[in-house]
Amino acid sequence: xxxxxSSVQLVHKKRKREKFWNELFEEIESSNGSVIAVSNSHPEIxxxxxxxxxxxxxxxxxxxxxxxxxxxxxxxxEQEEIYLAAIIRSEIDAHxxxxxxxxxLANAIKYYNQLHIHNLRKFPYPSFSSHWIANFxxxxxxxxxxxxxxxxxxxxxxxDQFNQLITYSLEVIEAVRKYGGDLVxxxxxxxxxxxxxxxxxxxxxxxxGKLCVSxxxxxxxxxxxxxxxxxxxxxLRFSWIKKGKTLKCLQKLKLPCRINSYYSQSGWVNSGIIxxxxxxxxKPYIKGxxxxxxxxxxxxxxxxxVIEKAEQLNIQLIAVPKGATAVAQPLDIYINGRMKQDxxxxxxxEHFMGDPxxxxxxxxxxxxxxxxxxxxxxxxxxxxETIV
Numbered sequence: 212x213x214x215x216x217s218s219v220q221l222v223h224k225k226r227k228r229e230k231f232w233n234e235l236f237e238e239i240e241s242s243n244g245s246v247i248a249v250s251n252s253h254p255e256i257x258x259x260x261x262x263x264x265x266x267x268x269x270x271x272x273x274x275x276x277x278x279x280x281x282x283x284x285x286x287x288x289e290q291e292e293i294y295l296a297a298i299i300r301s302e303i304d305a306h307x308x309x310x311x312x313x314x315x316l317a318n319a320i321k322y323y324n325q326l327h328i329h330n331l332r333k334f335p336y337p338s339f340s341s342h343w344i345a346n347f348x349x350x351x352x353x354x355x356x357x358x359x360x361x362x363x364x365x366x367x368x369x370x371d372q373f374n375q376l377i378t379y380s381l382e383v384i385e386a387v388r389k390y391g392g393d394l395v396x397x398x399x400x401x402x403x404x405x406x407x408x409x410x411x412x413x414x415x416x417x418x419x420g421k422l423c424v425s426x427x428x429x430x431x432x433x434x435x436x437x438x439x440x441x442x443x444x445x446x447l448r449f450s451w452i453k454k455g456k457t458l459k460c461l462q463k464l465k466l467p468c469r470i471n472s473y474y475s476q477s478g479w480v481n482s483g484i485i486x487x488x489x490x491x492x493x494k495p496y497i498k499g500x501x502x503x504x505x506x507x508x509x510x511x512x513x514x515x516x517v518i519e520k521a522e523q524l525n526i527q528l529i530a531v532p533k534g535a536t537a538v539a540q541p542l543d544i545y546i547n548g549r550m551k552q553d554x555x556x557x558x559x560x561e562h563f564m565g566d567p568x569x570x571x572x573x574x575x576x577x578x579x580x581x582x583x584x585x586x587x588x589x590x591x592x593x594x595x596e597t598i599v
Contacts, residue, residue, distance in 0.1 A: 386503035392443030394502035444588025454478030482514035541594035553582035
């Protein structure tokens with residue numbers, strides 16, 4: 212026979228001891244919390260020990276009740292919970308910040324600690340479960356919404372870039388004074404998708420099916436257009452670039468005669484195309500007069516051959532500050548976005564009219580031409596006014 216008690220005996224002894232103390236605690240509560248009276252009836256137990264154990268029992272009993280289902284109604288009173296919801300709503304209304312479960316939980320803990328800052332031992336930290344958060348959201352008309360990411364221009368501009376913007380703006384103003392509004396030109400390249408579909412369209416409410424359209428063209432297939440506008444609101448001849456190795460890639464297309472077409476192996480602009488574009492578009496337009504051409508910092512624009520060609524034709528090249536095209540280049544401020552929206556509307560109409568060639572290089576160029584021609588002189592002038 213072992214001299215040490217078995218595990219069963221130890222558990223039995225522990226349960227017997229817990230039962231004894233629970234009976235004492237119930238006796239104290241039945242006597243309206245009089246620990247002294249119970250201590251006198253049990254002289255074998257010290258008064259301090261009984262007080263210490265009873266205090267732990269009360270705190271532990273209160274904490275265990277806080278974890279029971281339905282206790283979320285007792286954490287805050289009705290008025291306190293309304294105030295907490297008002298705090299969260301004010302944050303959403305003021306800044307339209309995304310609010311998730313962790314945000315609600317953090318505010319609930321912070322508010323609870325403020326209410327019980329001097330009495331946290333009497334009111335221990337409660338259990339804010341996911342069930343409590345779900346009920347809180349439902350009671351105060353908060354709902355989950357899709358989060359849309361919106362890119363914005365940085366409000367704080369570095370000092371060096373700010374100085375560049377000021378210098379650039381003064382250059383444009385001086386060019387307008389020197390050459391006139393008709394001879395201050397801005398050109399920029401922008402891609403145009405062959406499948407130029409809008410990102411959203413109307414569907415039946417409640418229908419969980421996806422809105423789909425079919426196409427036999429690669430989704431990444433695109434061409435490059437080269438719109439050019441003047442300070443006075445004029446639009447120069449429309450030009451575009453196709454990806455190809457020889458002139459044959461352009462000959463099979465049936466495009467209006469008022470379009471200038473170019474090709475390159477990458478489908479993007481290079482110094483050779485820029486020089487050819489200056490010869491065919493800028494030179495006939497300026498007719499020997501001096502002019503200014505605003506270009507961004509793309510490398511092909513500032514090739515030595517391009518600079519030399521501009522000097523031969525008395526064309527002053529003005530550089531848009533690097534990283535500031537969204538606020539300093541007229542075409543990027545208003546025009547390119549408006550043309551993209553117009554192209555997408557045209558694509559949608561052609562698609563639902565059943566045009567089999569809606570997704571093609573030829574139709575993409577024609578849509579871009581129509582969108583370019585729809586740009587008004589007032590919109591172009593407004594775009595220039597934002598930088599001077």
